[in-house]
Amino acid sequence: MGRTDIGPPDYREMLPDVIKKNYGKWKYHETPRPGVLRHVSETGDEIYTVRVGSPRLVSIDFVRDLCDIADKYCDGHLRFTSRFNVEFITDSKAKADGVIAEVNKLGLPVGGTGNSISNIVHTQGWIHCHSAATDASGLVKSVMDELYDYFTNMKLPAYVRIAVACCINMCGAIHCSDLAIVGVHRRPPKVDNEKIIAQCEIPTTIQSCPTGAIRRHPDPNVKSVIVREDLCMYCANCFTVCPAMPLADPVGDGVAIYVGGKVSNARKPPMFSRMVVPFLPNNPPRWPEVVDVIKKIVEVYADNARKYERMGEWIERIGWEKFFKLTEIPFTEQHIDDFTHAIETYRTTTQFKW
Amino acid sequence: MGRTDIGPPDYREMLPDVIKKNYGKWKYHETPRPGVLRHVSETGDEIYTVRVGSPRLVSIDFVRDLCDIADKYCDGHLRFTSRFNVEFITDSKAKADGVIAEVNKLGLPVGGTGNSISNIVHTQGWIHCHSAATDASGLVKSVMDELYDYFTNMKLPAYVRIAVACCINMCGAIHCSDLAIVGVHRRPPKVDNEKIIAQCEIPTTIQSCPTGAIRRHPDPNVKSVIVREDLCMYCANCFTVCPAMPLADPVGDGVAIYVGGKVSNARKPPMFSRMVVPFLPNNPPRWPEVVDVIKKIVEVYADNARKYERMGEWIERIGWEKFFKLTEIPFTEQHIDDFTHAIETYRTTTQFKW
Amino acid sequence: MAKVTLGGIEVEIDEDGFIQEPDKWNKEVAEDLAKVEQAYPMGEDHWKLVNYLRDYYLKYEIAPPIRMLVKQTGLDLKTIYQLFPGGPAKGACKVAGLPKPTGCV
Amino acid sequence: MAKVTLGGIEVEIDEDGFIQEPDKWNKEVAEDLAKVEQAYPMGEDHWKLVNYLRDYYLKYEIAPPIRMLVKQTGLDLKTIYQLFPGGPAKGACKVAGLPKPTGCV
Amino acid sequence: MADETPLLDELEKGPWPSYVKEIKRAAKKNKASKDLLGIQELSYKDRITHWKHGGIVGVTGYGSGVIGRYCDSPEKFPDAAAFHTFRVNHPAGWFYSTKALRKICDIWEKYGSGMTNFHGSTGDIILLGAPTENLQPCFDTLTENGFDLGGSGSALRTISGCVGKARCEWANIDTLDIVRDFTSEFQDEIHRPRWPYKFKIKASGCPNDCVAAIARADFTIIGTWKDTLRIDQAAVKNYAENGFDVKGLVVDKCPTDALEWDEKTKTLTLRAEDCVRCMHCINKMTKAIRPGVDTGATILIGSKAPIIKGAYLSWVLIPFIKIEPPYNEIKELLRKIWDWWDENGRTRERLAELIERKGFKTFLREMGIPPVPQMIYKPRANPYVFF
Amino acid sequence: MADETPLLDELEKGPWPSYVKEIKRAAKKNKASKDLLGIQELSYKDRITHWKHGGIVGVTGYGSGVIGRYCDSPEKFPDAAAFHTFRVNHPAGWFYSTKALRKICDIWEKYGSGMTNFHGSTGDIILLGAPTENLQPCFDTLTENGFDLGGSGSALRTISGCVGKARCEWANIDTLDIVRDFTSEFQDEIHRPRWPYKFKIKASGCPNDCVAAIARADFTIIGTWKDTLRIDQAAVKNYAENGFDVKGLVVDKCPTDALEWDEKTKTLTLRAEDCVRCMHCINKMTKAIRPGVDTGATILIGSKAPIIKGAYLSWVLIPFIKIEPPYNEIKELLRKIWDWWDENGRTRERLAELIERKGFKTFLREMGIPPVPQMIYKPRANPYVFF
Numbered sequence A, B: 001m002g003r004t005d006i007g008p009p010d011y012r013e014m015l016p017d018v019i020k021k022n023y024g025k026w027k028y029h030e031t032p033r034p035g036v037l038r039h040v041s042e043t044g045d046e047i048y049t050v051r052v053g054s055p056r057l058v059s060i061d062f063v064r065d066l067c068d069i070a071d072k073y074c075d076g077h078l079r080f081t082s083r084f085n086v087e088f089i090t091d092s093k094a095k096a097d098g099v100i101a102e103v104n105k106l107g108l109p110v111g112g113t114g115n116s117i118s119n120i121v122h123t124q125g126w127i128h129c130h131s132a133a134t135d136a137s138g139l140v141k142s143v144m145d146e147l148y149d150y151f152t153n154m155k156l157p158a159y160v161r162i163a164v165a166c167c168i169n170m171c172g173a174i175h176c177s178d179l180a181i182v183g184v185h186r187r188p189p190k191v192d193n194e195k196i197i198a199q200c201e202i203p204t205t206i207q208s209c210p211t212g213a214i215r216r217h218p219d220p221n222v223k224s225v226i227v228r229e230d231l232c233m234y235c236a237n238c239f240t241v242c243p244a245m246p247l248a249d250p251v252g253d254g255v256a257i258y259v260g261g262k263v264s265n266a267r268k269p270p271m272f273s274r275m276v277v278p279f280l281p282n283n284p285p286r287w288p289e290v291v292d293v294i295k296k297i298v299e300v301y302a303d304n305a306r307k308y309e310r311m312g313e314w315i316e317r318i319g320w321e322k323f324f325k326l327t328e329i330p331f332t333e334q335h336i337d338d339f340t341h342a343i344e345t346y347r348t349t350t351q352f353k354w
Numbered sequence C, D: 001m002a003k004v005t006l007g008g009i010e011v012e013i014d015e016d017g018f019i020q021e022p023d024k025w026n027k028e029v030a031e032d033l034a035k036v037e038q039a040y041p042m043g044e045d046h047w048k049l050v051n052y053l054r055d056y057y058l059k060y061e062i063a064p065p066i067r068m069l070v071k072q073t074g075l076d077l078k079t080i081y082q083l084f085p086g087g088p089a090k091g092a093c094k095v096a097g098l099p100k101p102t103g104c105v
Numbered sequence E, F: 001m002a003d004e005t006p007l008l009d010e011l012e013k014g015p016w017p018s019y020v021k022e023i024k025r026a027a028k029k030n031k032a033s034k035d036l037l038g039i040q041e042l043s044y045k046d047r048i049t050h051w052k053h054g055g056i057v058g059v060t061g062y063g064s065g066v067i068g069r070y071c072d073s074p075e076k077f078p079d080a081a082a083f084h085t086f087r088v089n090h091p092a093g094w095f096y097s098t099k100a101l102r103k104i105c106d107i108w109e110k111y112g113s114g115m116t117n118f119h120g121s122t123g124d125i126i127l128l129g130a131p132t133e134n135l136q137p138c139f140d141t142l143t144e145n146g147f148d149l150g151g152s153g154s155a156l157r158t159i160s161g162c163v164g165k166a167r168c169e170w171a172n173i174d175t176l177d178i179v180r181d182f183t184s185e186f187q188d189e190i191h192r193p194r195w196p197y198k199f200k201i202k203a204s205g206c207p208n209d210c211v212a213a214i215a216r217a218d219f220t221i222i223g224t225w226k227d228t229l230r231i232d233q234a235a236v237k238n239y240a241e242n243g244f245d246v247k248g249l250v251v252d253k254c255p256t257d258a259l260e261w262d263e264k265t266k267t268l269t270l271r272a273e274d275c276v277r278c279m280h281c282i283n284k285m286t287k288a289i290r291p292g293v294d295t296g297a298t299i300l301i302g303s304k305a306p307i308i309k310g311a312y313l314s315w316v317l318i319p320f321i322k323i324e325p326p327y328n329e330i331k332e333l334l335r336k337i338w339d340w341w342d343e344n345g346r347t348r349e350r351l352a353e354l355i356e357r358k359g360f361k362t363f364l365r366e367m368g369i370p371p372v373p374q375m376i377y378k379p380r381a382n383p384y385v386f387f
């Protein structure tokens, strides 16, 4: 048996010298061009960071390619960002240019800084998860191909942060994203009475349902459960605790779109993303319906928002009724909340736009 | 048996001629002095309204006094407002002055218009209600004596609307008042096992409790209920449906103060009033502790708010943490919501003032 | 609280005339209560109402909602007020010996 | 799913080695499962754990929370991992013949 | 009966008109009012109410309109032992001829305590304190003189509306006529309780909402307009020249930034599509700005006090609807709502609580009203969607 | 195994780097990756996942760090029939020497599919796809080379923090050291699940919150300052002179109106007591405005994804606290929280849900933390108060 509980390597062993030296001494930064940050230290030192887009799901050879570049320009170090981008940190503009040239050769984009669309936070999807109601990587690729220019320039009014989660477990900060794409089911679980007894704890399964849709099987001889389908909103929480209750369905599954969330405390406090499209079908490999809506929203936002106004701030200013009008997205009964705090979302004023 | 279902008199029979003539034709108004409105019609007619404070709980002779004045100056008509004030409507400034002189003789104040404190919407209290945790009329009198000048002038930043309810049934629009004074209990109901069977429906009583604190009596022979006192928050809803569960208590009962509500849609949408003082003792006849807090809040508001900024708008702008600081009201755990939508009131941001 | 004689027996009633000793209720008590409520003599429909109220109450420990009362007895609200001018709550429930209604009925 | 011989009888197991036929569980099955889980030979504490898990499950139809397990058996988490290197969920529950845990334990 | 009222006497002092003086005034002529004074003094001493729970009394043929009340110390206060109140429905807008008012006073002098509330907070004239035996004759005399009772219990309550077109330049709908018409139409619903709980209707002529309809009516009617508010630029200029800070006090306070101020030309421009008709600019520049001319109402539903699930404000059900006699569309809607509520509501469940329990979506479906974004501040954040 | 992947091939087109290319690259050397490609193509065809539920596998002595996964068509894809992932904990700030990175690649070349995520959204290196028999040797080799696993299951999860003082001028706390220190301290809690559900800790150096700590950590640490932000007036002037619209883009966007701009003197004044440290002015005038010097953190609690009761954002627990090694106060608080949660929480009940169920007040009492208005946006509106 090997060692245990050693924890990850100490980050101090992973820092390039220039950072060790200026740790905690940074004074200001600027963004000389999209994808490049210049940080200046109190010591007078400066560094250039080149931010590079990554598909996140990569082969080890991809990582080795990155290492080659880091060895050449960055003192043998590199880092990743909280949004899966790669950052090459160098101590001169010239080296930064070198990095840019090399990554471009590898077909990787430089960008994601400032008022851009950075990399999409996403999850496993059909690549690895049993819960997935859609794929993640494919959606990301399809969307980013379309929004590519927004990654490499900084012409948007403000940050636009996109996230994809392949089910409503929402791995990632997707519930607070400017744009969120979420895999959803639309069919209640099908109970497998054979398997349930060996694979599931009945009480846990019953308790897992937020709407109380799961009851014990009426026949006490059948050690299983039944689902009141009218109470089921397909959250799949039962499936999480009980494999014998699958919901995935080629036609039932698809994607919902949420908008207007944010995380930073700058200007407005953090906000949740809110549903603007209840359902779009899974249409791999390129999910054209999803891509179209996302693009439309980004464009309407880009045309209408004020400078430094995040998606949610913009919508709050103009009002949701105007948002639906401008984006031409149809408003449906699914948009109206009916969960626990629903009442707080109802418009208790005569103030609205037509 | 007399007539039934005739409904109240037709309002058209109750209007003075000048109003009949100009019905729906009013063009604009102004407020030449506190308590007096001048409305001008498209027809060129004008009327003067004199608004007069009333204690609401009055004798018929009081009403007859009003009638005398109305007969003299107002074509034999008068009206009451939605806040219990009396309005004398005349067609000339001279008559308005006559009204003012007469009502002053009766000891009644003229005011309540514009940025004033108008009459207090209130309820029965110990005058007539079984539910009362405090008196209403006495509180109103005590508070209005202190705030009298705010009724007769219009020097506040904006409207300040006060309401008093003698229990949390909150008869009136008290839950949306700039300042609300509410009678509260602080003792769980005492179940009268003798009376309950004759006077109460057990299932209704059990169901009435918002927190599920009421259970059937564990002894099936005792047709009664028990109260889990730790779950009781003294709402008295059980008492409303079941006389055998009284909560009133000379020491337990008192008054809570809520602030910052509004009803109008002007500028900010309507808002609920929010608790700033969880409890003050019933201290009749003049409730000095209550009067002091109310006065303090009004003064701090008057000194700090911007013009046309309602109490709630002001607090929203400066933040509740600042409100508590400025008014020197202690913040307690009772201020923190723990009812159904509590979570929506928690501060999900790093933005706050010290 | 006051004691009165209803149907030949002594029964405690409250100020509103609702009996406070539910066990003592019987047909005769009901009829005497009906007199107070201008619902005497009691005809078939009176009894239909009273019996329905009573049965419902004994079963569920609550008075039925008006809608239920109307549906189940087939008597509309207007008729009920004709039968019991005090209405279902003050009139019929009193005669049926139920606790004084606070909500429904 | 695969069938294997455990404790001399044929039992269906899933990919993770959890038995799929709860009724077939017995002491011998447990001991064979313990071998897979590096928990063999089973001593007193092994059995204490396994029995507690099993009894709890039979009573409540769920596996106990870890806190409960620790409190009731008097064995701390470290010891449990020594007894069952796969831990309470993968190790002890498997040996006890419980459904594959998804949450607690 | 109490001759000494040291505590209450304190409340005769001070500038605000004193209700204690009023009770004393009535007590001079009326024994019940004298006892009322004694009961109130006792409550001040004991710090507790001396009224017993409930009381179910009434008048023939009605299930509502009278609140029964008994004192808990009838031996001490025999003349107020039974002290019931009438809720007498008011003429819309609370307008009275002195003739009518005097009539009420006379009736109340004869049958009651002589104490009243002008008005109760739902809008009724509250005639405070009559013994049981006077109820029917008092009621008969009231109706003879053209007055009738308002609602109480699980009934439709007395409907009220703001002064409206009678004396307000901003009334977008005829609130008084609405109150009158609906009150006549729904007499049965007012007088004979039949629902799970109370139901209230209030109408304000504009979003200033001078009857607080949005805070305390299950069915809230608020006048508004669909076109653009009207600006008289000459009058605007006048305001500015008279030193009124148009920019600071109006333009900057517009909630949606819909106004623009040109300091040089002293003109006020409106981006009409951004105006949410909050009334602020109109309120503050009464001579220069007026509502539009394509008027109607927004219908909102659900507001109520805290019992049981907490207080509610009304929310938008119909963003805009024309409101004209005979108001059939609204009446049909009301009946549909009552039916659904009555069919589905639990005892003491107000409309809003039922809608919350069943889902607003379900309610909309049942009413046949299509969902529009104006109904909500914001769409759902949770992913728990029924399909 | 799939040789034809017409659907996935579509995803090799377009400018954004293609994960399909990456899988193909790995598939050239590795059979499991080749099967992964086939499984993914099949999912694209069938529009459904082909991974079975759950899987409970692991390494000796740990209850977490490995996610078990089996394909539902092992006969078609024998080389990815068992395709478990490692969650390998990252060095704080996701900084790596190429040496360390290459080491991981080599290990993964030997034991796994050769496919990885840099990183998973909690912050781990995800080594994607190893058969059961390789788990233990792979793990042993990882630890030999200085790496260890992160959390999974009902355990403390991998802690993460923003780049902080390593490369950011605004870090008010040393996020990297916090992550390092807490990760070492709580190895047992990370590797051996014991609680009702998962628990996450994240730390951001300032309110910009570059790791989204406020949205996805049960325990959220966000750097802030207690004194006044620092303004360099010369630099401000510089911005203005270079055409930057200080008034429009900074002053007017301050959420509390705490800044004043004098266009003539080009000076920016702060009403310090009104600043809520939102960072906006600092963000946009990096050379002129900086945080204060009395630095520490705000502790917030409770954020999480929607399961079960809906998503939560973290809310303020401690408005300000100094954050310095050895961080004992915070660690004690954490232990107290875990204890209370563990004692009271139901299975799969996250901290926020438990607090909501039991009442924030109860939680504060148990933690011995006094209530302050900074914890809430607004006091209660309902009158349902426990005394």
Ligand code: SRM
Residues within 6 Å of the ligand: A029, A031, A037, A080, A081, A082, A083, A084, A085, A112, A113, A114, A118, A119, A121, A158, A159, A161, A173, A176, A177, A178, A261, A262, A263, A264, A265, A266, A310, F093, F161, F162, F163, F164, F167, F168, F169, F170, F208, F209, F210, F211, F212, F283, F284
């Ligand atoms: C590298 C990274 C931190 C890390 O440890 O990895 C980072 C780095 C910086 N962030 Fe960030 N942020 C990073 C993720 C975030 C996130 C989290 C996320 O995206 O999931 C947020 C919250 C986003 C949100 O609100 O939804 C975030 C909100 C900000 C903000 C506030 C933006 C706003 O106005 O709302 C700033 C300030 C600004 O840029 O004006 C900021 C500023 C910065 C600065 C300027 C800080 C500095 O002085 O060095 C860094 C460069 C910004 C840039 O990209 O132009 N950073 N930043 C992360 C890069 C992610 C990426 O690859 O795109």
Ligand code: SRM
Residues within 6 Å of the ligand: B029, B031, B037, B080, B081, B082, B083, B084, B085, B112, B113, B114, B118, B119, B121, B158, B159, B161, B173, B176, B177, B178, B261, B262, B263, B264, B265, B266, B310, E093, E161, E162, E163, E164, E167, E168, E169, E170, E208, E209, E210, E211, E212, E283, E284
């Ligand atoms: C007479 C009355 C209506 C009635 O049918 O009885 C009335 C009459 C007028 N109201 Fe009102 N309001 C009346 C109760 C209300 C209420 C309800 C309440 O107080 O319970 C409100 C909502 C208050 C709230 O939001 O809490 C109300 C909110 C307004 C507003 C909006 C104020 C604001 O900025 O929030 C205006 C506009 C203004 O004055 O700027 C207004 C304006 C007016 C105008 C100017 C309308 C007009 O053009 O004639 C009237 C004279 C106002 C004045 O007092 O200066 N009225 N007004 C009510 C007098 C009550 C009293 O005796 O004090």
Ligand code: SRM
Residues within 6 Å of the ligand: B122, B123, B124, B128, B129, B130, B131, B169, B170, B171, B172, B173, B240, E067, E069, E085, E087, E117, E119, E120, E121, E122, E123, E124, E125, E126, E150, E158, E198, E200, E216, E217, E303, E304, E305, E306, E307, E308, E350
């Ligand atoms: C008389 C009056 C207070 C006053 O002095 O003005 C009043 C008095 C009572 N109200 Fe009220 N309510 C009065 C207007 C209101 C209002 C205001 C309104 O209608 O605009 C409300 C808030 C709006 C609402 O309906 O939500 C109101 C909300 C309540 C409630 C709480 C209802 C809720 O759903 O939360 C109760 C409790 C109940 O229904 O059991 C209640 C119950 C009561 C009872 C019947 C007491 C009880 O528990 O049975 C009170 C009888 C007092 C008495 O003995 O005289 N009263 N009550 C008002 C009626 C006068 C009138 O007809 O004009």
Ligand code: SRM
Residues within 6 Å of the ligand: A122, A123, A124, A128, A129, A130, A131, A169, A170, A171, A172, A173, A240, F067, F069, F085, F087, F117, F119, F120, F121, F122, F123, F124, F125, F126, F150, F158, F198, F200, F216, F217, F303, F304, F305, F306, F307, F308, F350
């Ligand atoms: C791998 C990862 C997604 C990714 O591709 O990045 C992931 C994958 C899974 N997550 Fe997650 N979660 C991952 C980060 C998150 C995050 C983000 C974070 O930690 O910052 C969240 C939201 C924050 C939170 O914790 O609330 C998240 C919220 C969930 C939830 C919902 C939890 C909730 O309370 O609402 C579940 C459901 C569950 O726990 O049963 C879940 C469950 C799962 C499971 C274990 C599926 C399941 O139902 O058992 C997924 C395994 C997929 C697989 O087979 O590989 N995952 N999960 C992330 C972990 C990688 C890493 O360690 O770095």
Ligand code: SF4
Residues within 6 Å of the ligand: A123, A124, A125, A129, A130, A131, A132, A133, A165, A166, A167, A168, A169, A170, A171
């Ligand atoms: S979001 Fe859902 S489907 Fe996607 S990785 Fe997380 S749990 Fe799996």
Ligand code: SF4
Residues within 6 Å of the ligand: A188, A189, A208, A209, A210, A211, A212, A213, A214, A227, A231, A232, A233, A234, A235, A236, A237, A238, A239, A247
């Ligand atoms: S999917 Fe969700 S709502 Fe439907 S039965 Fe399962 S747990 Fe309940």
Ligand code: SF4
Residues within 6 Å of the ligand: B123, B124, B125, B129, B130, B131, B132, B133, B165, B166, B167, B168, B169, B170, B171
């Ligand atoms: S507020 Fe309460 S005590 Fe006062 S009148 Fe209404 S129900 Fe009675």
Ligand code: SF4
Residues within 6 Å of the ligand: B188, B189, B208, B209, B210, B211, B212, B213, B214, B227, B231, B232, B233, B234, B235, B236, B237, B238, B239, B247
């Ligand atoms: S007072 Fe309210 S909380 Fe207490 S037992 Fe009665 S109904 Fe329940």
Ligand code: SF4
Residues within 6 Å of the ligand: E162, E163, E164, E168, E169, E170, E171, E172, E204, E205, E206, E207, E208, E209, E210, E211
């Ligand atoms: S609500 Fe509007 S229309 Fe009615 S009185 Fe008030 S201001 Fe006038």
Ligand code: SF4
Residues within 6 Å of the ligand: B267, E229, E253, E254, E255, E256, E257, E258, E259, E270, E274, E275, E276, E277, E278, E279, E280, E281, E282
């Ligand atoms: S009515 Fe209100 S929203 Fe419309 S322009 Fe005037 S102030 Fe702005």
Ligand code: SF4
Residues within 6 Å of the ligand: F162, F163, F164, F168, F169, F170, F171, F172, F204, F205, F206, F207, F208, F209, F210, F211
């Ligand atoms: S959270 Fe603040 S300190 Fe950390 S990297 Fe982002 S901006 Fe810098």
Ligand code: SF4
Residues within 6 Å of the ligand: A267, F229, F253, F254, F255, F256, F257, F258, F259, F270, F274, F275, F276, F277, F278, F279, F280, F281, F282
């Ligand atoms: S940090 Fe934010 S709140 Fe403080 S002055 Fe700057 S913009 Fe205003």
